[in-house]
Amino acid sequence: MKPKASPKTDQSTVRQRIVDMAARLFHQQGYNQTGINQLIEEAGVAKASLYQHFKTKDDVLQAYLAQVSQDWFRQVERAIAPLDTPKEKVLALFDLLKSFLESVDFRGCNFQNALVELPPAELNTRQLIRGHKTKMSQVITDLLADADPDLAAQISLLFEGALITSQLYHSVEPVNAARRIVERLL
Known part of the structure; x- marks a missing residue:
């Protein structure tokens, strides 16, 4: 029974x-x-x-994005945990990004996709999206704690730019190009 x-x-x-x-x-x-x-x-x-x-469809969106964020950062931790150097860990983030984009058929970032559909007055979801993106930047900053602080900001911009450009062109080449730039920078 x-x-x-x-x-x-x-x-x-x-x-x-x-x-x-x-x-x-x-x-x-x-x-x-x-x-x-x-x-x-x-x-x-x-x-x-x-x-x-x-209560609202916006509440469903926020719950979905919160879950996606938690899942993403678990994947980040799994990807970088076995690696030794900051350089290896940062490059692994780009490898993870490439795998993600391929797994969703280049549909892109859940957060960027939601952001472009939000009305300007919808602040709660925007704050959640900003929090996710800030946390991702902080991961890179923490990994590069011994480097020039501007370097982490530049790499974060490369990461986000590669993400949106890969979606636009339906290709991993922007991620590969960004990874090559980061490899030279580090």
Whole structure:
């Protein structure tokens, strides 16, 4: 006999199903092109269940981006942990970026994609996006703590530029070019 799930487990499963479906739909279609009714239907939840967990579609977007950010930084940690030198670790970030872009068929950065769809007055999601990008810059700054502080800022810009340019051209070549520049700089 299968044990009955607790209401708390059921609720967290429903919430996670909504966030997981939002991740897929927002990343594939975009935030503005994904309707709340489509999200409800494809997540297989009742409208009341969605609104029990999220007051607005913006709240769903924020939960999705928070989850993506946590997942990304876990991947960053796994990618750099076994390496010894700051140079190896920074270059590994570009390798991770290349793998990510290929895995999403060059759909690009979840955060950049969401940012361009937000109205200027939507500050909470913008703050979340800024926090993610600041944390990524801080990772690079921390790895290059013994280097000129401007170097970390330059490499962060190369990272972000390679990310958006790869999406534009549907190619890893911008990431490869940025990686070569970083290799020379370090």
